[in-house]
Structures are given as structure tokens and as C-alpha cells.
Amino acid sequence: MNKKELIYIVSVSIFSILLIFLPFKINIFFKIGIITLLYLIYFVKYLFIYLEDEEMENNFPLFLRDLSYYLKIGQPLPIALYNLLNNSYGKKLDNIIKYIVSQMKYGNTFYEALNDVSNKIKNKEISEVLLNINEVMKNGGDLSNLLDTLSDSIRNLSTIRKDRLSQLKITTYTYYGLFFGVLLSLAIIYFLVLNLESSSLFLTKSGYQQVISTYRFISFILLLINAIFTGLVIGKISKGKIQSGIYHSIILVFISLGFFFLL
Template identity: 30%
Template structure:
């Protein structure tokens, strides 16, 4: 077998299997009344629900609280307790009371970090649920527009044939064989085949209307059928019907073009919301946390709220419902807004992850630079300040970042903003009880610890 013959054989097999698949799909559709929505919407929604349930069952949670606060508090407490134990052991060893024995380090139970990313999983699930249906709706709408235009051309060509003395049935059959009918060619051919097999003109045309599935086409097909049965100058009536249909299609196109400005407005509004949330997360909220909460007496409840995560949820919800509103306003149906919701959610999600969520501190690293291990009198500020350095994920110095400060077990300290070179300098006042104190600087999930040894009270004990 030559190479061209082999290619032709392969092409024949591909076409054969394509026709077999199409036939079985048609049989299933007719027998079980399978609608497109079952595949484009039902299956994706089922998959989305499975994804969310899997996330819940595997321990993922949805929270707006800053869960890193409790983890950091536990780590501070553990570090402080370990420091006290080490100092006590060293002191006892120096006094000769206890001989330090190196004990094997016991294997600690490793706890899984809190998986508070269920909201991210839900966003992926929503996109999986709506993208197939929105794409199918968009494609079907474009196809429907092409079919309506092609049907207006079909009416015009049928009117020309009838001017030449051909009856409507023969006109439809002739057009199905000799004319390029564009998007409605299969529908006209099906109607012509039905007429040749004995179906009436009315039944065949109504079947074509159902297959095209357009309210506009159905309305004009009713006019064509009534004109064919009432008689008179049917050709002129079909011609005027064709012109009227073209006018209606042109008006609809102009209407959609004029309403597209609302799409731009909604997209710009979503961008403005993202920009405002970013400004609040990077400028105003750190200032409130650094100065306002101290003036209000600490504000422990407010300090635990993850404002960035709240902004994230607000933006995604606005994208979802805003897209549906856009579809309702511009195209008259909510289902056509799903494509706008999908686009807005995807763009907003990328913007939030890149700009807003990272502003919460997850992308920062803080390290102790100097001042560790000082001795001080209780109740008095330490002599040399503690200096910490704050950098971003790329190692660049980050000025204007609020750093939370705590001292344990007691003392006076407040959070500060990083300077121009990304450094933070604090002079804490430890409590009056002699012992070891820890100062912890925290930014998001990163923290650094400095130690202070209090040797006596300020009263000179």
C-alpha cells in the first residue's frame, strides 16, 4: 500500500469513528433526553463539590483569624522555658551541685500546621464549576447569532426563488442542495430531507426552528408557514420578513455594543477595589496596628483579625456576583455573566495572592542584628537597643513595615515600623523580677528572639 493510500485509509477510519461516535451521542440524547447542561454544568459542579469535600476531610479550614499568632505565642513560650532550663542547668553545673548529663533528645510529636487554605480550594472549585458552562454558553451564543444571520439570508434567497415561480417546498430543497447556507446548512438539509420523505412544509419548518433553538427564528418561521398556507404574494412577504429580521439583528448588535461600556465599568471597579485593599493592607492597617491599637490599650481582639484575608474574601465574592450582574445587564441572562465571573475571579485571585495576601507578612523575614544577651536592671530600659532587620522574599530591605514586639515574662515594649534601611530598633523595659527575659519581634509568620538577663531591681536590691 502506497503512502497516499495509507493516508487516505487513516482519514477514512477517522471519519468512520467520528460518525459512529456522533450517532451514538444522538441516540443517547434522544433516548435519555440528555441536555447539554448535564455535561457542561452538572458534571463540573459535581467535581467541584467533591474537591471541596476532599479539602474539608483532609483538614483544610476556612478562617479569617491570624492563626500564626497562636503558633508564634507557643513558640515564644517554648523558647523561653527552654532558655530558663538551660540557664538553670548551667548555673547548677558551675556551683557543682548537679553534674549535667546529656540526655538523648526525645523525638517530639510533629504537629501538622493548620491548613487554613480552604478558601483557595473553594475558588478553584468554583472556577471548575462555572468555566465549562460559561464557555459553552459563549460558544452557543455566537453560533446562535451566526444562525440568525444565516436564516435571514435563507429567507431572502427563498423569496428570490419564489419570485421565479418555485413553490416553498421545492425552494427549500433547491437551497439545501445548491447554496452555501452557512451556519444553518445542516438544519435546512434536515428540513429538506423531511419534506422529501413526506413531511409537510409546516412540520419540517417547525422542526428546523427547534433545531436552531432561536426565539427570533421561531417567530419568523411561523410567519413563513402562515404565508405559505394563506397564499397571496408570498415572495414579497418573505422578502420583507428577511429585511425586517436583518433590522432586528442589527438593532440587537447595536444594543449589545452600547451596553459593553458597562462591562468596562465593572472591570475597572473591580480593579479599583483591589487597589484600595492593597493600599489599606500596606499603609493604613500597619499604621493602625502600630499606633492606633497601642493608643486604644492594645486591642488584642483586633490584632488577631486577618484583615488581608477578609479583603481577599470580599474581592472574590464581588467578582463572582459582579460578573453575574454584568451578564444580566448586557445580555439579559445571568448565565451569560458566568464568563465574566470566571474572568474576574481568576484575575482577582492572582492579584490578591500577589499583592494583598503577601502584605500580611507571609513574604517577610526578620532577623536579630545586635543587642542580644544584655544585662539590665529590672524596671529600667536596657542600655543598648535591640536591632532587628526585616527583608522581603527576595532579601531586599523593607522600610515602612510594622513589626510586632513582645517581652516575656513581663515588661514594657511596643511595636514599631521599620526604618528606611529595613531595620527596627527598640529599647524595652523588662520587669523588676530578676531572671531571663525574651524579646520577640514578629512579622507575619517570621519571628526573631533576643534575650535579656535582669540582675536586680531598679531599687538597688
């Protein structure tokens, strides 16, 4: 978490405390909705980061194959890399290629530029591949054949991973079903409580309204917590990465907010 992110989280937390505890004439559910949306803005950023990383992982074997092709037809490494700038491999991978090319223009070797990138990049798998390429270059190995081998290996591993995760789709649907089961249960209980208005259990109308308000508040909080963690679990199961669950959490949170504002 960098300084800007820390300032944002602290500011939203302070704002949330003031909004909840100061006597503003705003519905409590609307307050919680505003707070939830402010925190979601922060998590959406990590969703985009995850999607960019996913795009980089998917396009990385294509990048290796294209670089190998240019080397095999006799192009020097700097020229081959420069030609790859005309292709599109996604925002992050394109930036890495541009960085390597710019470093080589300033006089650094491909080995130095690649070593620098492998130390900076946060993707462990790609970082290890880059280090392997550097090791082969250091020992004078055949770079083009290595690139082809690495590209095929990554593709095969990706196919195996996708096949394994696709078998877990039924589990993903089960978690969605459980979430909607909880939501439906809360709705049924809510309408049952509404029908108790004429019951002698409640001596006063204000007592009845207090029970309704308390139930709505507690169930609203529980459903939001359930939505967030259910989404994260779905991401871990379906993609193997908890970050991918942010997407599911956002969907379920918006469903939760919409459900309660319609009640």
C-alpha cells in the same frame, strides 16, 4: 440541566466540600482557585452556547434572503434548501438547514419539517419567524416576498437594538471601573494591614498572621462574588441578555485569581 450536567455539578460540589474541610496540606486560596476553575468549566459551556446563538441570530436574515433569492430564480424549495447547504451560516443554523433537508428527503413536507424545528429551537425570535413562514405557506401566500420582508425586518430590529445598546457602553465601562475600584481598595487595605506588623496592636506574631490570613480569605471570597455578579450585570446591560455576561464574569474572575495569587 441534563443528567450529565447535574452529575458534574454534584461531583464538583462534593469535591469542593472535601477539599475545603478535609485537612489537606494545600493553601486555602489555591483550594478556592481550583474550585472556581472547576465551576468555570461548566459556565464556559454556556458561554459557547450563547456565542452560537448569537451567530445564528446574526446570520438568520442572510439565510432568509438567500432562500428568497433561490426561489425567485425559479428553483423548487427542496433544491433551494439543498443549495443553501453549500453556504455557511454558523454551526447551529447549518444544522437546522441540514435537518430540514434530511426530513424532506424522508418524505416529510417543508411545512412539517419547519414546524418540528420551530417547536424544538430554543431561540424565541427565530421560532416565531419560522411559525410565521409556516402560517403563510399554509394559507398559500408568496413565500419569497415574505422571506425578504422578514429578513429586512430582522435586520432593522437588530440595527435598532445595537444602536440602543451601544449607547450603554459608558455604563459597561463604569461597572468595570467599579470592579477595579473595589480591587484597588482591597489591595490598599491589605498593604496597610501589612504595615501594622510592627505596631503594638499585635502582641504576637501569630496574632498578626491570623489577621492577615483572615482578611485575605474574606476579601478573596467577596471579590470573587463581586466579579461573577458584576460580569452578569454587564452582560445584561450591554447585550440585553444575562448569558452574555458569563464572558465578562470569566474575565473578572481570572483577574481576581491572578491578583490574589500575586499578593
